[in-house]
Amino acid sequence: MSLSILLLTFTLILLAYQLYQKLRFRLPPGPRPWPVVGNLYDIKPVRFRCFYEWAQTYGPIISVWIGSTLNVVVSNTELAKEVLKEHDQQLADRHRSRSAAKFSRDGQDLIWADYGPHYVKVRKVCTLELFSPKRIEALRPIREDEVTAMVESIYKDCTNPGNLGKSLLVKKYLGAVAFNNITRLAFGKRFENSEGIIDEQGLEFKAIVANGLKLGASLAMAEHIPWLRWMFPLDEEAFAKHGARRDRLTRAIMEEHTLARQKSGATKQHFFDALLTLQEKYDLSEDTIIGLLWDMITAGMDTTAISVEWGMAELIKNPRVQQKAQEELDRVIGYERVMTEQDFSNLPYLMSVAKESLRLHPPTPLMLPHRANANVKIGGYDIPKGSNVHVNVWAVARDSAVWKNPSEFRPERFLEDDVDMKGHDFRLLPFGAGRRVCPGAQLGINLVASMLGHLLHHFHWDPPSGMTAEEIDMGESPGLVTYMRTSLQAVPTPRLPAELYERMAVDM
Numbered sequence: 001m002s003l004s005i006l007l008l009t010f011t012l013i014l015l016a017y018q019l020y021q022k023l024r025f026r027l028p029p030g031p032r033p034w035p036v037v038g039n040l041y042d043i044k045p046v047r048f049r050c051f052y053e054w055a056q057t058y059g060p061i062i063s064v065w066i067g068s069t070l071n072v073v074v075s076n077t078e079l080a081k082e083v084l085k086e087h088d089q090q091l092a093d094r095h096r097s098r099s100a101a102k103f104s105r106d107g108q109d110l111i112w113a114d115y116g117p118h119y120v121k122v123r124k125v126c127t128l129e130l131f132s133p134k135r136i137e138a139l140r141p142i143r144e145d146e147v148t149a150m151v152e153s154i155y156k157d158c159t160n161p162g163n164l165g166k167s168l169l170v171k172k173y174l175g176a177v178a179f180n181n182i183t184r185l186a187f188g189k190r191f192e193n194s195e196g197i198i199d200e201q202g203l204e205f206k207a208i209v210a211n212g213l214k215l216g217a218s219l220a221m222a223e224h225i226p227w228l229r230w231m232f233p234l235d236e237e238a239f240a241k242h243g244a245r246r247d248r249l250t251r252a253i254m255e256e257h258t259l260a261r262q263k264s265g266a267t268k269q270h271f272f273d274a275l276l277t278l279q280e281k282y283d284l285s286e287d288t289i290i291g292l293l294w295d296m297i298t299a300g301m302d303t304t305a306i307s308v309e310w311g312m313a314e315l316i317k318n319p320r321v322q323q324k325a326q327e328e329l330d331r332v333i334g335y336e337r338v339m340t341e342q343d344f345s346n347l348p349y350l351m352s353v354a355k356e357s358l359r360l361h362p363p364t365p366l367m368l369p370h371r372a373n374a375n376v377k378i379g380g381y382d383i384p385k386g387s388n389v390h391v392n393v394w395a396v397a398r399d400s401a402v403w404k405n406p407s408e409f410r411p412e413r414f415l416e417d418d419v420d421m422k423g424h425d426f427r428l429l430p431f432g433a434g435r436r437v438c439p440g441a442q443l444g445i446n447l448v449a450s451m452l453g454h455l456l457h458h459f460h461w462d463p464p465s466g467m468t469a470e471e472i473d474m475g476e477s478p479g480l481v482t483y484m485r486t487s488l489q490a491v492p493t494p495r496l497p498a499e500l501y502e503r504m505a506v507d508m
Contacts, residue, residue: 025375025382028072030054030063038065045478048365051075052395061379069095070387071369074378075395077402081426082378083370083389084434089115092435093371095388099215102239109291111299111368115435122292125282126439130271130292136443138269139185140341141506146181147450148338148504150174151458153196155501158459158492167464167489170312174305177451179206182301185443186293187253188270194503201249208246209297215242250290268508271296296440302481303363304444307430308451311357313488314409315452316461317469321411325353326495329457338500339453341446347453352411354449355421355428360409362430363481365394370436393429394482402427421445458501459492 031054033039043064044050051073054062060076074083083091092115094100096107104112110126113119129135150173157163176192183205184190191202198206215238257272275289315322328349333339344351369388376383383389398406404413419425422441423433431441438444455461463469473486494501 025384026380027070027384028061028063028379028381029058030065031058033065036067038067038069040066046476047478048392048394048482049476051366051390051392052398055392055395061381070384071390072378072381072383072387073366073390073392075392076399077396077426079379080391080393080396080429080433083391084423084426084429084432087376087378088434090374090376091370091372091383091389092119093373095369095371099239102243103212103294104291105287108285108287109295110439111295114371115373118288121282122284122288123435123439125275125278125284125292129278130274130296131439131443133442135269135274136446140446141508142184142270143181143447143450144340145504145506146177146184147447147454148502149180149194150177150451151338151454152501152503154455154459154492155494159494165465165491167491170488170490171305171309171484174308174451177447178301178305181304181447182297184270185300186271186296188257188268188272188508189253194505201253204245204249208242208249209301211242212246215239246294247290250293270508299438300440300444302483304447304451306363306481306483307358307361307444307448308455309484309488310361310482311353311448311452312455312461312490313472313474313484314357314360315353315456316463316488316490317472317474318409319469321353321409322456322461325350325411325452325456326460329453333457335496335500338496338504339450339457341450343453344446344449348415349411350453350456351449352414354445354452355414355419356409356411357452358421358430358448359397359428360407361482362393362397364430365392365476365482366480367391367393367429367432368436368480391429391432393432396427396429399427455492458494458496460495462491462493464489464491 031039031042034041043066044053051062051064052075054064055073055075061072061074061079064071064073074080094107094112094114096104096112100112101107107113108118110119110122113122153176154168154173157168158166176196180190180192183202189201191205192198215235253272254276257276261268261273261276271293275284275292278284279289315325328347329339332346333343339347367390369390372383372385372387372389375385378389397403400406419428421428421430422445423429423431423437426433431438431444463472472488473484475485477483477485
C-alpha cells in the first residue's frame with residue numbers, strides 16, 4: 001500500500017513539474033508525454049529516424065520527455081547553427097548517465113567533462129599536442145600499414161581456391177583495421193599478429209571494451225526516472241571491478257612505455273608516450289590520462305569501420321560511382337604502386353565519396369547530448385537550464401532546404417560546392433561543431449578516405465551471387481552509433497598486379 005502511495009506521489013509531483021515548465025516556459029512542441037515515463041515508450045528503437053519523423057509533424061525543433069528530463073531535438077541547419085555556434089557556451093555541458101559518470105571518473109576525461117577549466121585544458125592537449133597536423137603526419141605509416149594489411153587479408157581470402165566468387169563479410173576486415181589502428185595510435189601496441197591471432201593483452205583489451213558496453217546498457221531504464229532509481233541501484237561492485245580491470249591493463253602498458261623510454265631515451269609519437277611526457281607540463285592526473293586514452297578508443301574504434309562499411313554498401317548499390325572513383329584512382333595512381341594519404345590532394349572524387357558517405361551515414365547520427373547550463377532561447381523557444389539538447393546530424397544532412405535530392409548518393413555535389421565537414425559548415429556535421437567538436441576529425445577523415453581508396457583501387461566490388469544491389473539492406477541497428485542492421489556481404493575481384501597486395505609493415 002505504501003509503495004502505491006509513493007508511486008502516486010511521484011506521479012503527481014512529475015505532472016505538477018511538467019505543468020510548471022509549460023506555464024513558465026514556451027517549450028518547443030512535441031508528442032504528448034505520459035506521466036512518469038514521458039515519451040519513453042513512444043520512441044522507436046532507431047531514435048534519430050523517430051525524431052526525424054516527429055519533426056515532420058511538429059517542426060524542426062521538438063520537445064521529447066525521456067522520463068522526467070526534457071530533451072530538445074533540432075533537425076535543420078539553421079537551428080544546428082544556433083545550438084553549436086550562437087549559444088554554444090550555454091549549451092556546452094554534458095549530461096552524464098550514472099554509467100558515464102562511473103566510466104569517466106565523474107567527467108575527468110574529455111568526452112564527458114562539463115565545459116570549464118578542466119575541459120579547456122584537456123581540449124588544448126588534444127588540439128595542440130595529440131591531434132596536431134605534425135603528429136597526424138608522423139603516425140601516417142601506422143595507418144598505411146594497417147590499411148595494406150586489410151588489403152592483403154582480403155586478397156588472400158578472395159583468391160583462395162575454395163572461396164573464388166564467394167562473398168566476404170566486409171565488416172570483419174574493416175574491424176581489424178579499426179582495432180589495430182586505434183590500439184597502435186593509443187598504446188603503441190599491435191595486439192594482433194600477422195596470422196590474426198590476438199595476444200593476451202589484446203584479449204583482455206577486447207574483454208574490457210565488451211564488458212563496458214554491457215555495463216552501460218544494463219542501466220538504460222533506470223537512468224531516465226531519477227525518482228525511481230532507488231528501485232534500480234547501481235551495481236557499485238561491478239563498476240568498481242571494471243574500472244580496476246581497465247586501470248590494471250592501462251598501467252601495465254604505461255609501465256612498459258616508461259621502461260622503454262628510459263632504456264632508449266627516445267619518445268615515440270603515439271598518444272600514450274605523448275601523454276606521459278606532457279603530464280607535468282599540463283598537470284594531468286593519472287585518471288585524466290587513462291580517461292583520455294579510453295575516450296580515443298571509444299570514439300575511434302567503431303566509428304571508422306561503420307563509416308567505411310556504409311560507404312562500401314553505397315558504392316555497390318551505385319556502380320556508376322564505383323566506376324568513376326576507380327577511373328580516377330587508375331588515372332592518378334596507376335597499376336604500378338599503391339595509394340598513400342599523400343595522394344589525397346589529387347583525388348577529389350575519392351574525397352567526395354568519403355564526404356558523401358559521412359553525410360548520408362554519420363556514425364553518430366544524434367550527437368551526444370549537450371546540457372544547458374543556463375536558460376536559453378533556440379528557434380524562438382525556451383530551453384530551460386538542465387535540459388538536454390540533441391542535434392540530429394542525420395536529419396540536418398537530409399535538410400531539403402539546403403541539399404538537392406538529399407537521399408541520393410551523389411558525390412559530385414561536393415565537387416560543385418566545397419562543404420567543410422570539420423565543424424565550420426553547419427550543413428554537414430559528422431564530427432560535430434563548436435566547443436565540443438571532435439578533435440580527431442582529420443584523423444578520422446584520413447582513415448576513412450584511405451580505406452575506401454584502397455578497397456576501390458585494389459578490388460572491384462559486387463553484391464553476393466543471387467542478390468541484386470537493390471536488395472542490400474540499408475537499415476540501421478538501434479544504438480548510439482549506426483551499425484548496418486544487416487552486415488554487408490560482398491564479392492571482391494582483384495584488379496591490380498599480385499605484388500601490390502602485400503602489407504607494407506612498419507614497426508613504430
